Amino acid sequence: MKAKAYAAFCRVSSGNMYRVFRRNRRILKDLNLTGKTKVDCNKLRHRGFDFTYFTNIDETGNEGRYYYCFDQGYILLKDGDFLLVTKQPH
Numbered sequence: 082m083k084a085k086a087y088a089a090f091c092r093v094s095s096g097n098m099y100r101v102f103r104r105n106r107r108i109l110k111d112l113n114l115t116g117k118t119k120v121d122c123n124k125l126r127h128r129g130f131d132f133t134y135f136t137n138i139d140e141t142g143n144e145g146r147y148y149y150c151f152d153q154g155y156i157l158l159k160d161g162d163f164l165l166v167t168k169q170p171h
Contacts, residue, residue, distance in 0.1 A: 098134065101131050101134045102134055102135075102136060102150050102151070104129060104130075104131075105130055105131060105134055105135070105150040105153075106150040106151050106152075106153045108125065108128045108129065108130045109130075109150060109153035109154070109155060109165055110153050110167075111128075112124065112125070112128075112165055113153065113165035113166070113167060116166065116167045117164065117165070117166055117167075118164070118165045119158070119162050119163070119164055119165075120162060120163050120165055121162055121163075122161065122162070122163060125155075125163065132148075134150070135148040135149055135150055136149055136150055136151055137149050139154070141156075144156065145157060147166065149168060152167060152168045153165070153166075153167060153168070154166045154167075154168055
């Protein structure tokens, strides 16, 4: 692929990723009105949530991993549901 075409491809790809990040964040924020909300996986998927895109991960030891889209995150619970959380500033 030529350099000019590759640069255009990267711009389009990163723009699409950013849109997915924003959509995921908006879905999490819309469903998480209290700062901590338990939801079913199907509710997230039905709204178009893409589990392959997240901005960072917090390891919590025994609890598992929190996946974040900017300030909105989620963790998979043992019963198969998700706990949605809002990241608190330190």
